Structure formats: structure tokens, C-alpha cells
Amino acid sequence: MKILFCHMPSRCRRLIALIAMVLAAYGCASGPTLVGSWKAVEGAATVNFAADGEFQAVDNQGMPVSGKYRLVGADVIQFEIAHDGENTETIEARVLRTGERLTLAFPGENAVESYERIP
Numbered sequence: 001m002k003i004l005f006c007h008m009p010s011r012c013r014r015l016i017a018l019i020a021m022v023l024a025a026y027g028c029a030s031g032p033t034l035v036g037s038w039k040a041v042e043g044a045a046t047v048n049f050a051a052d053g054e055f056q057a058v059d060n061q062g063m064p065v066s067g068k069y070r071l072v073g074a075d076v077i078q079f080e081i082a083h084d085g086e087n088t089e090t091i092e093a094r095v096l097r098t099g100e101r102l103t104l105a106f107p108g109e110n111a112v113e114s115y116e117r118i119p
Contacts, residue, residue, distance in 0.1 A: 034069075034077075034095070038102050038115035047115065055079065071095070077104070 034049040043060040049069060050056075056066045067081040077095040082088050094105040100117040 034071075034097065034102065037118040039118050041101075041114040041116055045113070045115075046118070 035051045037046065037048045039046050040060065044062070045058060045060045047055060047057040053068050053070060054066070055069045056064070058064050065081055067079055069077055069079050071077055072092075075094055075096065077093050079091045079093070080088055081091065091106065092108075094107070096103045096105075102115040102117070103112065104115070105112045
């Protein structure tokens, strides 16, 4: 087995390590990862976020809804829902993900919904 030695000064190695840590932290802080299935803490509502920006949901009354979603900044989500194939409705909510809990706050409706990840 060959042992390779790094001939780079130790200060340079530390700088490279620091840059790598900052880039890793930036990647982790780019916003909540929502991909997966979620169930309402109260009620029967569910929502599934796909990696391609599509979502499918069922509200507490059993009504299905689907469309596209996108994260805007670190804490806003926009839902784009097509009604009858013609009219498109855009709904914004504040989003907070803490561990396996997802909270959506809809300011226009004064509503807050909490979800837990479905394993």
C-alpha cells in the first residue's frame, strides 16, 4: 500500500476545509426539503410533494387537488392549481419544516396546517 503525502501547507489545507464546510452548510440551509408524503396532524388531509415540482393533495373533506409547487426563498411556498384545465390559481403560504413536522401558514385565510411525514 502506498501512502501519499500532501505537500500543501497546513494553512492551505485548513482554508480548503473551511471552504468545503461553508459550501456544505449553504447547501443545507437553502430551504426545507419537502419531497415525500405528509399527513395532517389534525384531520385526514394528505399531501405528496414530488421532486419534479408536482404535488397531489387530498383535503379533510376528501377532495383531491393537484398542481405544481415551488419554494420562494427559504420560507415561502407557492402552489399553482389548474381548475377545469383553464383557470390557474396561485396560493402562497409560509412554510416551516422542523424535523418530521411541516407547518403551512396561509396568511390570506388566517389558517395554519401542520403535517407529519409519512414514513
